[in-house]
Amino acid sequence: MSYLPHTADDRSHMLQTIGAASVEDLLQPIPERLRLLRPLKLPEAQNEYDLLQHMKALAAANTDVGANIFVGGGAYNHFIPAVTEMVTSRSEFLTAYTPYQAEASQGTLQTIFEYQTMICRLTGMDVANASVYDGGTAAADALIMAANKTRRRLVYVSQAVNPQVRQVIATYLAGSDIEVRELPIEQGMTVLPELTKEVAAVMVQIPNFFGIVEDGPSFCAKVREAGALPIVAVGDAVSLAMLEAPANYGAAICCGDAQALGLPLSFGGPYCGFLACKQELMRNIPGRLVGITEDRHGKRGYCLTLQAREQHIRREKAASNICSNQGLCALAVTVYLSLVGPKGLQQVARGSKLAADALKKALGAIDGFSVEFAAPTFNEFVLRCPKGRAGEILDYLAQHGIIGGCALGQDYPELSDCLLLCCTELTKPEAVERYAALLRSWVSENAQEGKA
Amino acid sequence: MIPNDLKYTNDHEWVRVNGDVAEIGITDFAQEQLGDIVFVEVPALGTVLEAGERLGVVESVKTVSDVFAPVSGEVIEINPLLVEDNDEFSPEIVNSDAFGKGWMVRVRMSNAAELDKLLSAADYKIVTEEA
Amino acid sequence: MDSKTVFEKSRPGRAGVAVPNYWGADDNAGSAGIPEAMRRAKAPALPELSECDVTRHYVGLSQKNFSVDTQFYPLGSCTMKFNPRINEKVAALPGFAGCHPLAPASMCQGSLQLMYELQQYLAEITGMDAVTLQPAAGAHGEVTALFMISRYFHDKGEPRTKVIVPDSSHGTNPASAALAGFQVVTIASAPDGSVDLEALKASLDGSVACLMLTNPSTLGLFESKIEAITELVHGVGGLVYYDGANMNALMGLVRPGDMGFDLVHLNMHKTFSTPHGGGGPGAGPVGARGELVDYLPGPVVRQGDKGYELTAMPHTIGRVRLFWGSFAVLAKAYAYIRSLGASGLRQASEMAALAANYMRVRLHERYHVPYDTFCMHEFVLSADRMKAEKGVHAVDIAKALLDRGFHAPTIYFPLIVEEALMIEPTETESLETLDAFVDALLEIADEEAETLHSCPLNFSVSHLDETKAARKPVLQWPEA
Incomplete structure (x- = not known):
């Protein structure tokens, strides 16, 4: 066991100093009836290499969407130096x-x-x-x-x-x-x-x-x-x-x-x-x-x-x-703040807002979609989708490797057709264009099926 | 040193009576127990206190202690040395002169009979010896 | 080394990094539409330094710290065990670090699976029926459990008002109880440091919601009468809460659930080896048994038809923090449990007890050990005799240890021991380290008071004036 340094000699020396015959002696204060007499039901111990492979596999089970994260809601995907x-x-x-x-x-x-x-x-x-x-x-x-x-x-x-x-x-x-x-x-x-x-x-x-x-x-x-x-x-x-x-x-x-x-x-x-x-x-x-x-x-x-x-x-x-x-x-x-400094942080803020404004403009212009509130926004905004389709749209975007926003219906029933979207300075113009293009494709696919 | 002309409480407050005005502070024994005092919270002018009610807080580096009103009445004066916004703010005065310049508030008493329930210097001395 | 702030090193016009700029975000662009009154008039006065300057500043500051990676750090009740590096590596894997908490469940199955499995592991280790991973720290776990208890009795139509804590408990116990709206009843310990059964009985009635208990106690002693204690509290319809701060003593040996506890919190940053980070972040998962499971805050993770998903318990108390838990911390604890497995965890607890008892016995002739019996993972010395003999206080011993290259034990806690020095070696320290520390303490015991009072001498600063700091607090660097 790599984290436990005590050799057999160390242990017997320590026990001898204490005047105990075994480690069990030290555990006497624990009533016998309460002792766990079986091993804990846990996976077998893994060596470092196997553990790393296991953890990599778990991490890989999350979908890698790159910077296609169009959701904020309290967690924001900004650059970290x-x-x-x-x-x-x-x-x-x-x-x-x-x-x-x-x-x-x-x-x-x-x-x-x-x-x-x-x-x-x-x-x-x-x-x-x-x-x-x-x-x-x-x-x-x-x-x-x-x-x-x-x-x-x-x-x-x-x-x-x-x-x-x-x-x-x-x-x-x-x-x-x-x-x-x-x-x-x-x-x-x-x-x-x-x-x-x-x-x-x-x-x-x-x-x-x-x-x-x-x-x-x-x-x-x-x-x-x-x-x-x-x-x-x-x-x-x-x-x-x-x-x-x-x-x-x-x-x-x-x-x-x-x-x-x-x-x-x-x-x-x-x-x-x-x-x-x-x-x-x-x-x-x-x-x-x-x-x-x-x-x-x-x-x-x-x-x-x-x-x-x-x-x-x-x-x-x-x-x-x-x-x-x-x-x-x-x-x-x-x-982070020492590295970016005042000008860098202002640039991050501006980039985030410019990206969100561009996305707002692009999506608001698509048939059936509209920007919900007229008031000025920073880097998040609410998009109204065709009635009853917000969840479906998120799924559609997810299939294309985009986290398209978060649904608002659970917390705001009156906004059940709406999504909360977010951009940061990491949102590139082409990502905004791709999002808009996908929504347009969704509209045309659904129009052909006569559903939109 | 426990001045004979003052009244005391079991919670280590003292009272100096001037007509119907009671000057209130914490005892030298209390400041000694608290150690270096760094802040004293005093009530706002005009606050009407009931005897036994929390009057304020004395804060040292290592602990915080509530101060209770020994008598009922209206707060008519606050020791300016204990007001944090003042330039002359110096809470250490409670350490150096607990029974004098370290007073906290002056209260216009509403029930002077309450004074009879307070401890004499001799009685308070016993409290400190037992503590 | 200087102690200048980063602000004093700032020079206008420097920058430590070029931030991505895909939108031409120059000085005039970007704030379009924001009402004039809400536009920032003046840029925040953040420091301006090059990357090299920032690196030197903070690496330089790091070198003014003691840490587990650089020194033996036997802080009692804090379980400063070695923090395996593989845990850092796996928690930072891009697939985990880049995962947005509001991504659809289908896109974060790996993170959800890890959380689900960790819930299972912790339930097994504690003998609880279910676990929430939400709480962000030990104290946060405590208050979470108390919120649950409050809601549970409310729903039963029994508004119980009191929480009992022993006088040896962690300060967070009564503070958490007060925050959750309970009245705190403190009971004195028995002369042997254990819970005084008579005092407990006297405090029990139908208004008692809960007893909060650490076992082993803050003296490092296993509470042998634990079954009697939990039975007494259950007897009046109350619950028993396990403060898991000392769980490092018991892994695989005995489980809180088997001792009769109804709720537990665990400290990932103590028992499960996640680093303390200079004060945080930690994680304080909470486990519950029986009906209390329904009250766990959430969401928690379950296995559904379409894979792992987040779900709320039927009578959940709601949220105690944003999102689902301190995932990166939880991932490290998960990796630790997977590295050690069942027998490794058990051995860790056994070796923690061996190390503590070894040090106790090596020290008990020269230092006063108020409760000198078999301890579990930690023990408490008292400097009361040295104080009486030559005016040496616990703090003097602590500072002298710092000069000898050891972090000090926890001092002045538990409150029931005068001039307390609480020592927790943990299982990861070698015999040579334990001996060196004991030798240093023995040497200090022979030092003159005057010598000790001048410690520490080997640091960038000597003894600091805390009174000055508190009388005229300067809590931020003034803007030029």
Whole structure:
């Protein structure tokens, strides 16, 4: 066994030192009746070569569609530079634990500090934590911290927030005394009601789930007027390079998932939830925070700070139960943003939007198809298909090696004939053309059969 | 050193009475237990507190402790040294002068009879010795 | 080595990579249609560096870290075992890494099969009926199980309000219970460090939803009275939850399900060798038995007529995160289980106990071992006597170990041991490494307090002023 170093001699030496006759002696505290007396039912151990072949076969059972991924919905297929993966596979980052011993963890601590800074600069916020599980739990954390800060117990979440994010919020707040109500949408955009004094916070997503760039300044102003905290959840995080920083138009808290900034799709995880807020909420933000300090000689160093409210000290009175962050994922985001820089990220954003605009135009012009909402979008949009045919169209595209979008009917019954589509800077003009050509072929094939 | 002219609670708060105004803080024993204090959360001006209700929080590097109102009343003054937005924000004053400049709030008492339930310096000394 | 931030190294006009540009996305193109008020007025102030600069900066920073690949890292309760490299390689295979979570099931059968099989393996290892792979970490698994428990009793028309935790438990236990809306009841441990049955009995009634328990406990001791404990809780209609942080002690030896636990979480990043990544990402799958299976969050993977598919359980609590799970982490755990097989996993647990007991016995004359008996995978020392004798604290010993090239044990936990040093060697460390670490600890025991107080000396920074950091927090680098 390659991972177990103890030779027979080692074992007998260790047992002798302990004064035990066998390893079984050490297991005496486990009542005999509870012991598992058979081997676990697991596949036979595999050597490294066989394991690799097995895993390659599994990976090959996924369809390779290249960049023909026209779906986003919370996971975005952007370019990842090689250095990102090189740094995250460095042993010293990969196999370190949480930076509890600050002197021996300055690498991890400084990268978290840099990550916090980058999230602040993207969102315009004053404070960002070291990351949380994903954009879903970040949204739940945002609402809880707003309720704690305002001591109010009602929060509103727009129905144009990613349905999966809303489902996470619902699960998280089910056992709490915070009530969650959803805000209706009209023409793909959030409708804000009159807000009463019980409202702690209102959350919209920008760009929203349909890719629409909602009117952030007017939303935040209305929410602030009611004494509540405006929370902006971010769709594709790349959009922050093109759209105004949420703090600059009045948001108090900004949350989202940083997957788009350097993390592979990996079938949904691990990703990287970001959570940032204005200064006045600094004492309410959950999770890890790294700050600058000095050592005994006045030398700059980095350490975890404001941790006294966390679970290892406060137990049931803690601000949240999180005891980790998405360390390596946050590192990947930090390295990605350092590599692309401000101009590169803007280029990624523009390329993504230009590709989506081109696809929107091309598909909207096809007989029987139309773009659902008129409002301006970033890199996602909703396409209405001929009645009752959305699923069939996805299958047709899949047969041609294209992930053509995602169906919306399950979460939005009124959009059951619609698909949510997405492009990134990796979507080439010829891929857009091919998608449109396939839809036209589908139309003509079905017209011949008299079905379209 | 436990000043004789103050009243105390089992939770290590102290009260200095000036007419119908009660000045409230945490004791020297409490600050010693907490270690380096880095932040004090105080209630907003005008907050009406019930005796026993949470008044605020004292946070040190290693722990956080709730502070409870020893008496009922309205908060009429907050120690400016403990307000984070102020330039002179210096929570360490609670460590260096817990019974003096480290006071937290001044409260206009609504029920002075509550003072009778508080501990004398001698009684509080016993509390600290047993802790 | 400098401690300058990447922002201080930035020079306008540099770039670390040329991003794909298929759409002529120059300065003026692209934001068409976006209302003026929503267009970014000023580019985000991200650093501008060449690829070489970025590489040096981050590789340089990596060298300021201790890690399992470079040092012995015996952090108690964290299971810092060696992280096999093949796992990294297979999880990053392009077929896995490039798979979009919203691709039709027909296009991601490989990923789904892996998840399905892993669900089966983990159910077998824990003795549970079914497993969800959704939770992103151990604490996330805990709160997931508590959400399930809350919903389960709600549906039964028994709104139970209390969760019991021993005072030796991980801080996440009570914090998770509070997050799920429960009232936490902490019970004191018996003098031998085990659950105090009388205290448990006294706290049990019809309002108790659940007891959260780690076994072996955070002292590294197997809870021998476990059957009595689970029976007592079941006796009042409550459930028993297994905090899987210490599962590395038990693989193939005894299963939580057989001990009477109703729900478990496992840490892929502890027991199943996935790297800790400086704090994450981990994965904390949750297993359940009996009726509770229907409450698992999801979707989970099942085998359908057309292959593997995602499905929701009938009374599912819903989602606890986006998509299906931290797939890349799960793939590493899957590879680990396939590498070791049944006998390998069992041997790993046995060797973890052998290593821990060996170190305990080598140390117990010079250090105070408050619970000095056969331990499982870890044990706890106390520096209380050294503190009394010469003013040496657990933290001083920790820092002195760092100077000698070892990562420190977990210190000041569990809370029930004064000046605690919690040591978990794991099964992957050789006898020579264990001996070297023990020798270092023995040497430290003879050092003068003054010498120890000056540690650590061999790092880019000496002891850091945490008070300064917390009084005037600087949490981001100011923009120039």
